[in-house]
Amino acid sequence: MYTPKPALKLSNITKRFGSLVANDAISLELAHGEMLALLGENGAGKTTLMNILFGHYVPDEGRVQIHGKTIPQGSPREALHAGVGMVHQHFTLGENMTVLENIILGTEPTLSLSLDTATARGRLTTLMEQFGLAVTPDALVRDLSVGQRQRVEILKALYRDTNILILDEPTAVLTPQESDHLFETLRLLVDKGLSVIFITHKLREVMTASDRCVVLRHGKVVLATRTDETDIETLARAMVGGEVPRAERVPGKTGEELLRLKGITVDGPQGRALLDGLDLSLRAGEILGIAGVSGNGQAQLADLVCGLLTPAAGTMAVGGQPVPRPTPAGMVALGVGRVPEDRTGTGLIGDMTVQENLASEVYRDNEFSRFGLLNFANLRRRAKALIERFDVRCPGPGATTRKLSGGNMQKLILARVLSGQPSVILVNQPTWGLDVGAAAFVHRRLMEAAERGAGVLLISEDLDELFQVTDRIQVMYRGRLSAPVRPCDVDAAQLGLAMSGQTMNLAQATPPAQIPYPATCTHRETRS
Amino acid sequence: MRLEPRENVSLALKALAPTLAIGMAMGFCSLLIIWSGASPLEAWGLLLKGSLGSTFALTETLTRATPLIFTGLAAAVAFRAKLWNIGGEGQLYAGACMATWLGTGLLDLPAWLMLPLLFLTGALAGGLLLLGPTLLKTKLAVDEVVTTLLLNFIVLLFVNWLVFGPWKDPMAMGWPQAAPVVDSAVLGQMIAKTRLHWGFIIALACAVGAWALMRFTTWGFEIRAVGHSPQASRFAGIPVNAAIVRTALLSGGLAGCAGVAELCGLKGYLTLDLSPGFGYSGIVVAMLAALHPLGVVASAMFVAVVSIGADSMSRALNISNYIADVATSTALLAVLVSMLVSRYRIRWR
Numbered sequence: 001m002y003t004p005k006p007a008l009k010l011s012n013i014t015k016r017f018g019s020l021v022a023n024d025a026i027s028l029e030l031a032h033g034e035m036l037a038l039l040g041e042n043g044a045g046k047t048t049l050m051n052i053l054f055g056h057y058v059p060d061e062g063r064v065q066i067h068g069k070t071i072p073q074g075s076p077r078e079a080l081h082a083g084v085g086m087v088h089q090h091f092t093l094g095e096n097m098t099v100l101e102n103i104i105l106g107t108e109p110t111l112s113l114s115l116d117t118a119t120a121r122g123r124l125t126t127l128m129e130q131f132g133l134a135v136t137p138d139a140l141v142r143d144l145s146v147g148q149r150q151r152v153e154i155l156k157a158l159y160r161d162t163n164i165l166i167l168d169e170p171t172a173v174l175t176p177q178e179s180d181h182l183f184e185t186l187r188l189l190v191d192k193g194l195s196v197i198f199i200t201h202k203l204r205e206v207m208t209a210s211d212r213c214v215v216l217r218h219g220k221v222v223l224a225t226r227t228d229e230t231d232i233e234t235l236a237r238a239m240v241g242g243e244v245p246r247a248e249r250v251p252g253k254t255g256e257e258l259l260r261l262k263g264i265t266v267d268g269p270q271g272r273a274l275l276d277g278l279d280l281s282l283r284a285g286e287i288l289g290i291a292g293v294s295g296n297g298q299a300q301l302a303d304l305v306c307g308l309l310t311p312a313a314g315t316m317a318v319g320g321q322p323v324p325r326p327t328p329a330g331m332v333a334l335g336v337g338r339v340p341e342d343r344t345g346t347g348l349i350g351d352m353t354v355q356e357n358l359a360s361e362v363y364r365d366n367e368f369s370r371f372g373l374l375n376f377a378n379l380r381r382r383a384k385a386l387i388e389r390f391d392v393r394c395p396g397p398g399a400t401t402r403k404l405s406g407g408n409m410q411k412l413i414l415a416r417v418l419s420g421q422p423s424v425i426l427v428n429q430p431t432w433g434l435d436v437g438a439a440a441f442v443h444r445r446l447m448e449a450a451e452r453g454a455g456v457l458l459i460s461e462d463l464d465e466l467f468q469v470t471d472r473i474q475v476m477y478r479g480r481l482s483a484p485v486r487p488c489d490v491d492a493a494q495l496g497l498a499m500s501g502q503t504m505n506l507a508q509a510t511p512p513a514q515i516p517y518p519a520t521c522t523h524r525e526t527r528s
Numbered sequence: 529m530r531l532e533p534r535e536n537v538s539l540a541l542k543a544l545a546p547t548l549a550i551g552m553a554m555g556f557c558s559l560l561i562i563w564s565g566a567s568p569l570e571a572w573g574l575l576l577k578g579s580l581g582s583t584f585a586l587t588e589t590l591t592r593a594t595p596l597i598f599t600g601l602a603a604a605v606a607f608r609a610k611l612w613n614i615g616g617e618g619q620l621y622a623g624a625c626m627a628t629w630l631g632t633g634l635l636d637l638p639a640w641l642m643l644p645l646l647f648l649t650g651a652l653a654g655g656l657l658l659l660g661p662t663l664l665k666t667k668l669a670v671d672e673v674v675t676t677l678l679l680n681f682i683v684l685l686f687v688n689w690l691v692f693g694p695w696k697d698p699m700a701m702g703w704p705q706a707a708p709v710v711d712s713a714v715l716g717q718m719i720a721k722t723r724l725h726w727g728f729i730i731a732l733a734c735a736v737g738a739w740a741l742m743r744f745t746t747w748g749f750e751i752r753a754v755g756h757s758p759q760a761s762r763f764a765g766i767p768v769n770a771a772i773v774r775t776a777l778l779s780g781g782l783a784g785c786a787g788v789a790e791l792c793g794l795k796g797y798l799t800l801d802l803s804p805g806f807g808y809s810g811i812v813v814a815m816l817a818a819l820h821p822l823g824v825v826a827s828a829m830f831v832a833v834v835s836i837g838a839d840s841m842s843r844a845l846n847i848s849n850y851i852a853d854v855a856t857s858t859a860l861l862a863v864l865v866s867m868l869v870s871r872y873r874i875r876w877r
Contacts, residue, residue, distance in 0.1 A: 352753065361765055373744055
């Protein structure tokens with residue numbers, strides 16, 4: 001197929017960080033009016049490539065051409081000027097400003113005394129009509145939903161005459177319905193002549209939305225193809241570089257109730273309840289999944305079970321024992337293992353060693369300290385054993401934790417948590433940002449723990465993960481939980497409706513046919 | 529030009545950077561010496577001779593290093609826990625006041641009991657003085673930099689009132705100073721006919737003790753963990769506030785010991801010039817030592833050498849002895865920059 005002048009052409013881009021080659025002679029073309037998916041695991045070089053395109057990094061070799069013109073290296077301004085717009089995964093909006101103010105921010109001359117809002121409003125309205133992106137210009141961004149905020153980000157890019165739009169993991173924070181809507185919008189933009197690149201690691205999105213896809217692995221392009229000439233399995237293999245490791249859940253027998261929450265209420269800063277009379281019951285041997293769009297109380301539920309939060313009302317009981325005033329050390333003593341969402345900030349102390357991080361919950365035990373003196377021999381032996389058992393790739397117990405990869409950090413936290421043989425395990429977004437191999441490792445360990453008789457409470461925004469790993473799913477919306485359902489009894493669309501608060505009864509949700517979900521759960525049917 | 533972080537910082541580089549930094553600081557001061565009309569080589573020679581060149585000079589330097597080791601340790605321990613104790617000066621005077629109160633006649637015990645008691649109570653006074661700002665920090669999130677800094681002035685004015693008022697020694701010919709401590713409260717000389725007193729050995733012991741505490745104990749582990757990440761420490765079940773309070777008592781206590789040592793070992797009575805800002809210099813000492821308790825001994829020696837040596841250099845060459853302050857300050861700046869730069873590599877393009 002002949003394209004006269006591609007909208008964007010990256011030739012032979014190479015970028016090294018020390019000995020690491022983040023981008024290895026990557027060449028890429030984006031045609032006018034094309035939707036390209038850039039696919040790859042974490043660390044494959046997607047972000048580096050986009051940073052080079054955007055002028056944040058200077059490549060060691062290669063060049064960037066936009067509309068046939070070579071862009072000077074390392075100049076974000078040139079990239080913007082040439083019409084490249086970016087929507088980051090974490091939005092860059094002023095929360096207490098209106099939509100209109102956010103959109104014109106940075107486009108007005110600095111020294112002008114008056115803002116020409118009337119013209120700006122007119123242009124914005126035209127854009128919204130043209131592309132079907134409806135937002136109230138005078139609404140405060142703070143009051144918008146995540147999907148609406150994303151629309152504002154896209155409008156912000158369009159307002160700056162963007163013709164090449166790059167979106168970094170755009171669906172990470174969206175419900176399935178919002179994702180569908182986003183891709184409809186993007187399709188409309190592409191039809192009007194824009195060129196779009198979206199970065200993702202969700203294969204289904206690539207298949208449903210893109211025209212063409214490029215798979216990166218270890219900084220190299222391993223596959224570039226038209227989407228209709230490939231399939232999910234090929235893409236997955238290209239991304240992982242071999243067979244895709246998958247942990248298969250075989251549910252066992254559930255036992256007694258290990259964790260019970262009854263009428264838990266936690267008040268937020270603005271008087272709105274973050275947890276609103278929440279009930280939950282977790283049994284031995286089961287993996288209970290909590291789905292939901294982030295910000296619906298999952299953080300508070302996790303904090304509660306981690307012992308960081310005392311509820312305003314309601315009771316929590318672990319193993320039948322009431323816990324009126326939870327503390328982190330108290331929950332650990334009760335046999336609760338806790339894997340937090342934020343690995344680097346909360347889970348680990350980055351500037352301390354692997355050995356010290358493995359010690360941080362147990363250093364006061366008699367085995368590891370006597371009369372206030374640490375027993376380094378025992379700490380080291382334990383660290384070595386856990387590093388081996390949990391396959392933490394690091395130079396040794398004395399290695400600085402900050403230098404580990406995300407997957408190894410998570411293994412380290414799992415090692416610390418699971419070595420205590422906890423009866424209740426809380427895991428919050430355990431595979432966020434992990435590559436497929438590390439994610440499978442985490443899933444296997446959680447399943448092993450459940451087989452051993454532990455109850456696992458898995459909070460996740462990743463529906464694939466919930467469908468794959470859990471025995472029951474409850475959806476969290478505005479501080480409440482839906483009735484539990486088995487994963488094989490629902491599909492993603494039904495969950496999506498509950499995630500957007502349209503129904504709290506999953507079994508009765510009648511979904512419109514949308515994202516096809518390969519929910520194969522024949523083995524679950526036999527469960528009692 | 530841009531900075532890129534280095535993946536690995538070699539030990540050689542870590543040692544080289546501060547050495548180079550001090551060299552650069554000396555180079556800068558050499559320019560000032562040339563400017564004031566003297567030969568830098570001669571000046572540096574005189575400085576070393578004046579601070580290390582004779583037994584007397586060496587003992588003077590060690591005497592000067594003594595309070596700096598205490599206040600340096602006080603800052604190093606607190607800063608490790610990210611407790612920004614700028615109140616070393618006030619805590620030093622709190623320790624000295626306590627020793628004056630107990631040691632000028634209220635108690636008269638045998639020296640082997642008296643001196644440990646004065647050090648313990650002096651440390652307690654310094655620790656309690658820091659406890660207030662610390663509790664305000666842990667309970668109400670009040671910035672301890674402001675509170676500890678301002679407490680210094682309050683304590684100094686309080687001492688001012690004491691030595692002009694109730695504690696004024698009638699035998700002191702009208703000078704604003706308190707009565708001298710009793711004989712059993714005097715820290716003896718280590719070497720006869722010098723001013724070097726046993727406080728220096730106590731300071732060294734404290735440095736070793738602080739190092740061992742940080743390195744080998746659960747308390748030290750907690751202090752380091754809280755300093756690196758209060759959030760992760762709390763999550764892991766480490767008693768964050770208790771660790772900070774313990775750090776405060778330790779840090780304030782060490783600064784208090786500086787006051788007791790100066791009072792009982794050197795001056796003998798409480799005056800307003802007991803400390804020419806040792807509390808503040810302690811911060812410099814701690815930073816130069818990268819907050820390592822044993823490094824504090826070395827950096828306290830460096831600061832003492834420069835300040836004692838500069839006195840004799842300035843007498844011989846008629847250069848202002850402020851050169852000592854300039855040398856210490858530029859060395860600190862250079863070391864701080866070098867510690868930052870050693871973690872990055874500079875890329876020119």
